[in-house]
Amino acid sequence: MASARNVTRFWEWGRKIICVGRNYADHAKELKNAVPTEPVLFLKPPSAYVKEGSPILVPMYSNNLHHEVELGVVIGKGGTAIPRASAMDHVAGYALCLDMTARDIQEECKSKGLPWTLAKAFNTSCPVSEFVPKEKIPDPGNVRIWLKVNDQLRQDGNTSQMIFSVPYLISYISEIITLEEGDLILTGTPKGVSSVQEYDELEAGIEDIVSMTFKVDRQ
Numbered sequence: 194m195a196s197a198r199n200v201t202r203f204w205e206w207g208r209k210i211i212c213v214g215r216n217y218a219d220h221a222k223e224l225k226n227a228v229p230t231e232p233v234l235f236l237k238p239p240s241a242y243v244k245e246g247s248p249i250l251v252p253m254y255s256n257n258l259h260h261e262v263e264l265g266v267v268i269g270k271g272g273t274a275i276p277r278a279s280a281m282d283h284v285a286g287y288a289l290c291l292d293m294t295a296r297d298i299q300e301e302c303k304s305k306g307l308p309w310t311l312a313k314a315f316n317t318s319c320p321v322s323e324f325v326p327k328e329k330i331p332d333p334g335n336v337r338i339w340l341k342v343n344d345q346l347r348q349d350g351n352t353s354q355m356i357f358s359v360p361y362l363i364s365y366i367s368e369i370i371t372l373e374e375g376d377l378i379l380t381g382t383p384k385g386v387s388s389v390q391e392y393d394e395l396e397a398g399i400e401d402i403v404s405m406t407f408k409v410d411r412q
């Protein structure tokens with residue numbers, strides 16, 4: 194039976210956002226973190242979504258909001274313990290995503306051994322592009338993702354630099370957290386993360402397949 198909802202509008206579904214951290218060695222190193230041997234996972238709630246036309250809000254409690262450009266994978270077919278070999282059958286498409294991070298708060302959480310919720314899961318912490326159909330990205334393990342702040346290129350990476358591939362991540366995550374149609378996986382950021390301020394304009398893209406622009410505002 195056809196789904197009543199349209200997965201191309203996944204951000205309206207209220208499904209979960211699963212994020213992978215430290216999936217690019219160059220980014221792990223720039224923040225002086227060890228390169229992981231297993232994926233680092235955390236979550237954002239569906240209230241983190243923001244679409245073009247609405248601003249990214251700096252949380253009141255942060256003075257150092259960072260951008261992290263990431264390839265997002267939109268799940269089309271759910272599953273538990275999905276084998277790596279069939280993982281790509283569960284992908285509906287992709288989205289360009291920003292994992293907005295209150296870096297000062299994350300550092301504090303890290304030093305106190307506390308979870309990253311305040312640093313990663315606040316309102317507007319997950320700006321997303323339009324849905325990109327699966328056919329437009331034949332190999333999610335080889336696309337350029339880039340981000341500019343006020344026209345200056347800050348991040349320019351390729352998903353070929355990911356430590357854990359998209360099929361590996363789908364398989365790994367689904368062993369722990371059942372994946373559902375409309376879920377989004379953020380696959381980690383390459384190097385070049387930096388601060389954004391009120392009034393800044395962020396422009397990001399996946400090659401010339403999709404791009405998006407967001408303004409930054411204070412809460």
Ligand SMILES: O=C([O-])CC(=O)C(=O)O
Pocket residue numbers: 212213214215216217220224261292294299380381382
């Ligand atoms: O906050 C971090 O550095 C971890 C993370 O999300 C990433 O690597 O994309």
Ligand SMILES: [Mg+2]
Pocket residue numbers: 212213214261263292381382
């Ligand atoms: Mg990230």
